Amino acid sequence: MTEAAASPQSALSRALRAYPTLLRVGFADTVAYRVEFLIWILTTNMPLVMLALMRAVARDGPVGRFGPSAFTAYYLAALLVRLLTGCWVGYELNMDIRSGTLAARLLRPLHPLFAYSAENLAALPLRGLITLPLVGVMLWFARGGLTADPLRVAVFAVSVGGAWLITFLIQACIGALGLHTESSISVAELYFGLFSVFSGYLIPLELFPGWVRRITQVLPFRFQLGFPVETLLGHLSRAEALRELGTQAAWCAGLFALLTVIWRTGVRRYQAYGG
């Protein structure tokens, strides 16, 4: 670590050189524990339950702009984004801190957060394999509810990447809080509750009263799910979509700075438990 801190340039290039290998290792790990991986994916069933519920609600007339087929498009898109951006680094980091295995990671000549990001990204190909049939079904059943504008589809693709990054950064921040306090798991729970309400994961944000929507505009959660989904469904105009993309990038930068602070101050205090 000290050497890396002394010459950041070489540390970065070394990390980049190691990245493909890390991705391969992570992928092999995912394939090895495929049953566990499948269970994780099945855990993401909330949008389907909400879809069943909202379709029952919309049976006798649309809610706002959402009729039964619009709800189908919304929740399938939400499921897609959630599956592509899901990330569990918070729990992993917390476990590693508590069990002391973070010490081993700190010894490696590579920043632990870099390694975590590789492990999480490496799960994407297998996840994509599972989500691709879903995309097919979605496009078929909800083709009327999706935007056909190539610009907005492109914004959607980029914003899913941004959504993953925000999710990773927030989770890493929460995990790294474990270096400062023992209640970081409660913070993770709090985060998940806020995320499910304010991201549009449970209910489309449009259906909330105005004052709740104003709250969501100053929180990062919407950029983890609601923004990509709304873009794909064509609820945002071109200008709005591009502007929100900028806001999403700003959130990424801000959260990255926050993570750096939490991590640096935390590692200084860290004394491997049981080590």
Place this chain on the structure above:
Amino acid sequence: MRRYLTLLGIQLRASTAIGMQYRFDFLLEGLMTGFWMLVTLTPLFVVFGARHQIAGWSYPEALVVVGWFTLLKGLLEGAINPSLLAVIDHVRKGTLDFVLIKPADAQFLVSTAKFDPWRAFDGLAALGIVTYAFAKLGRWPAPPAVLEALALLAAAALVLYSIWILVVSAAFFAVRIDNLSYLFSSVFDAARWPISVFSGALRFAFTFVFPLALMTSFPAMALLGRLGGGTLLGALTGAVIFAGVARAAWLRAMAHYTSASS
């Protein structure tokens, strides 16, 4: 039988003593209970903001279901999850041997190993929600209805526990499945909605395979005086059968167990 009651008392006391050591958690758990209650209720507010009735359930009636959901969630996370999560850990590390050599039934010992007393908050929250719902309805449940609901509560607890025992039994065969508990709670989350919201395959699955209907909708219907005697009887019989299957699966898993450490 008396020996097991004494044992249960001892295990409960030990768990309470441990719980009392983390007094700060008391505050935290209380706050989290309130927070989750809000999260749980949010979709309900939105949905009933747009409609007066959904699938035959009015707002206060749906609140009764949410109340039972909160109660069972507290039961699950306070009395069932902690112990059984520990079993999965035991199996992986091989420390289950220390439980097996004790002169008492292993299923009883592992099931009562750990309680989380602070989850009692969920029970209070549930009582508050159900009371509020009935106050809003302007009528109170008849005493026989309350008895029916309590019988169903026992059945629901039995089924929840049995499903967990089945999950734990699976841990003896496939070791790395700690996240099954997450899958379990994510499916259980659907129980906050009345069963009639779901249709087709989902409804069948939530009634007979993973009987969420028995856990929250049926007790709520009993309290509201809408549950038929046949359904009640069916639910109670189903719960007993579930428990029998779970016990058989546990015994099979035990026979299969070959300590990880040796």
